[in-house]
Amino acid sequence: xxxxxxxxxxxxxxxxxxxxxxxxxxxxxxxxxxxxxxxxxxxxxxxxxxxxxxxxxxxxxxxxxxxxxxxxxxxxxxxxxxxxxxxxxxxxxxxxxxxxxxxxxxxxxxxxxxxxxxxxxxxxxxxxxxxxxxxxxxxxxxxxxxxxxxxxxxxxxxxxxxxxxxxxxxxxxxxxxxxxxxxxxxxxxxxxxxxxxxxxxxxxxxxxxxxxxxxxxxxxxxxxxxxxxxxxxxxxxxxxxxxxxxxxxxxxxxxxxxxxxxxxxxxxxxxxxxxxxxxxxxxxxxxxxxxxxxxxxxxxxxxxxxxxxxxxxxxxxxxxxxxxxxxxxxxxxxxxxxxxxxxxxxxxxxxxxxxxxxxxxx
Amino acid sequence: xxxxxxxxxxxxxxxxxxxxxxxxxxxxxxxxxxxxxxxxxxxxxxxxxxxxxxxxxxxxxxxxxxxxxxxxxxxxxxxxxxxxxxxxxxxxxxxxxxxxxxxxxxxxxxxxxxxxxxxxxxxxxxxxxxxxxxxxxxxxxxxxxxxxxxxxxxxxxxxxxxxxxxxxxxxxxxxxxxxxxxxxxxxxxxxxxxxxxxxxxxxxxxxxxxxxxxxxxxxxxxxxxxxx
Numbered sequence: 360x361x362x363x364x365x366x367x368x369x370x371x372x373x374x375x376x377x378x379x380x381x382x383x384x385x386x387x388x389x390x391x392x393x394x395x396x397x398x399x400x401x402x403x404x405x406x407x408x409x410x411x412x413x414x415x416x417x418x419x420x421x422x423x424x425x426x427x428x429x430x431x432x433x434x435x436x437x438x439x440x441x442x443x444x445x446x447x448x449x450x451x452x453x454x455x456x457x458x459x460x461x462x463x464x465x466x467x468x469x470x471x472x473x474x475x476x477x478x479x480x481x482x483x484x485x486x487x488x489x490x491x492x493x494x495x496x497x498x499x500x501x502x503x504x505x506x507x508x509x510x511x512x513x514x515x516x517x518x519x520x521x522x523x524x525x526x527x528x529x530x531x532x533x534x535x536x537x538x539x540x541x542x543x544x545x546x547x548x549x550x551x552x553x554x555x556x557x558x559x560x561x562x563x564x565x566x567x568x569x570x571x572x573x574x575x576x577x578x579x580x581x582x583x584x585x586x587x588x589x590x591x592x593x594x595x596x597x598x599x600x601x602x603x604x605x606x607x608x609x610x611x612x613x614x615x616x617x618x619x620x621x622x623x624x625x626x627x628x629x630x631x632x633x634x635x636x637x638x639x640x641x642x643x644x645x646x647x648x649x650x651x652x653x654x655x656x657x658x659x660x661x662x663x664x665x666x667x668x669x670x671x672x673x674x675x676x677x678x679x680x681x682x683x684x685x686x687x688x689x690x691x692x693x694x695x696x697x698x699x700x701x702x703x704x705x706x707x708x709x710x711x712x713x714x715x716x717x718x719x720x721x
Numbered sequence: 722x723x724x725x726x727x728x729x730x731x732x733x734x735x736x737x738x739x740x741x742x743x744x745x746x747x748x749x750x751x752x753x754x755x756x757x758x759x760x761x762x763x764x765x766x767x768x769x770x771x772x773x774x775x776x777x778x779x780x781x782x783x784x785x786x787x788x789x790x791x792x793x794x795x796x797x798x799x800x801x802x803x804x805x806x807x808x809x810x811x812x813x814x815x816x817x818x819x820x821x822x823x824x825x826x827x828x829x830x831x832x833x834x835x836x837x838x839x840x841x842x843x844x845x846x847x848x849x850x851x852x853x854x855x856x857x858x859x860x861x862x863x864x865x866x867x868x869x870x871x872x873x874x875x876x877x878x879x880x881x882x883x884x885x886x887x888x889x890x891x892x893x894x895x896x897x898x899x900x901x902x903x904x905x906x907x908x909x910x911x912x913x914x915x916x917x918x919x920x921x922x923x924x925x926x927x928x929x930x931x932x933x934x935x936x937x938x939x940x941x942x943x944x945x946x947x948x949x
Binding site for chain 2: 411442
């Protein structure tokens with residue numbers, strides 16, 4: 360267990376507020392991105408604030424083997440080696456952009472500084488912003504990028520992000536997502552990411568902690584969690600599976616790219632990436648239909664052999680089906696109850712999953 | 722035509738000295754008090770706020786009267802200062818400073834408190850996550866962000882002290898060079914029917930006050946706009 364603790368976040372908090380009680384415990388690997396996901400009011404922001412030490416709840420918190428809080432001690436916020444990105448960028452308006460970036464850097468002991476200023480500036484595309492005097496003149500997306508850079512420059516051992524995109528309009532969101540994905544790929548520090556938007560989570564997270572009414576209802580690897588029909592996530596309108604696959608072939612004539620995953624492949628619209636690049640694809644349950652025999656003369660490019668693992672009713676007219684492609688990759692399919700009965704679909708059957716569309720998240 | 726004599730100039734100088742010392746003392750006292758009022762959630766916070774605001778509504782003579790009793794030979798403060806070998810405060814410059822500080826307290830506390838409240842807790846939380854200790858984030862974040870509030874507090878406390886009359890009269894009387902400030906000197910001239918000298922002093926005070934305010938507004942105007 361001790362060896363495990365070195366790469367683990369173990370949190371357990373209890374707090375009673377006027378209108379709401381937090382009683383949340385979870386373990387998460389301290390690698391990659393862990394999403395704290397739940398509807399608004401589920402306590403995910405409060406939980407994140409407890410982890411940062413901004414909120415004082417009873418409980419314990421161990422990060423990478425270090426105790427940040429237990430019955431006898433409470434490490435003050437400024438002593439915790441964390442970076443925090445708030446929902447609104449909250450730049451210091453009395454400081455220039457550069458002074459904002461340097462604020463935490465200056466307060467980080469020399470020996471602990473691992474992220475040079477130039478590196479953060481390059482990562483977040485801040486070159487043309489750093490000499491700006493008045494941070495209130497920046498756009499929402501620019502401000503949030505400066506805030507992320509400012510947090511990274513303290514060389515944190517964990518990065519906490521509280522819905523960093525939710526205060527942004529769609530354009531700014533699309534502007535900033537590639538930077539977050541780049542951080543996800545290149546940064547070796549674990550990230551706790553609070554969100555209520557499934558598309559962000561599917562795009563960025565590796566691990567999912569699901570919250571409801573102040574409690575953790577489940578946690579685990581993103582793929583496994585999204586495929587669990589007992590969880591609310593499988594019943595969202597945009598429920599679906601995530602497939603990580605590598606670019607293996609380019610069809611220059613039809614402008615298509617072949618992506619291979621452990622137990623199959625998908626043809627998708629051209630992805631301009633070198634061979635071997637791993638990309639994330641999201642396949643929504645509503646875009647997957649089921650046929651009992653390989654369809655003839657279909658316009659659908661992607662037909663995967665799969666086995667039905669579980670079927671659940673979803674309202675009066677729909678059912679959700681969990682399929683397995685090979686022995687690792689799950690898929691969800693949402694079909695009508697009538698189709699299930701007409702095709703006599705039951706768990707254990709082998710079927711063809713027809714994937715109508717694939718959303719790429721390069 | 723009457724002009725100003727040395728006594729009048731002494732009164733001008735004394736008034737400026739009193740206002741400066743009072744403003745300085747007020748910044749030292751009002752800053753932590755305003756911080757506490759802005760952030761505390763103690764049940765007696767309302768009571769403290771009410772006491773601080775009291776000089777806004779009670780007549781200066783009432784405040785002066787009670788201070789006189791308190792600091793006099795039979796008052797608690799009076800006995801304390803005597804025991805400490807400091808002598809008694811009424812009819813001294815330092816007695817006036819104590820009276821002025823209390824009298825102008827709300828004018829210093831409220832703008833600073835408003836500035837602390839307006840910035841909210843977020844900037845301080847951000848600073849904490851960026852490794853700044855409690856004192857560090859007060860100095861590097863709270864104070865600069867509250868600058869407009871401090872400017873307002875300085876202007877109001879200074880101007881209010883310059884214009885003070887009732888507390889001074891009750892506490893300090895009319896001792897030249899020690900407690901005879903401008904407002905008292907003007908009163909003396911009017912009593913003696915020396916309207917010419919009274920005009921010089923009164924007119925000069927209006928002009929001076931206007932110049933101070935104008936200068937501070939012009940200097941502070943930029944940062945005042947930035948606040949919100």
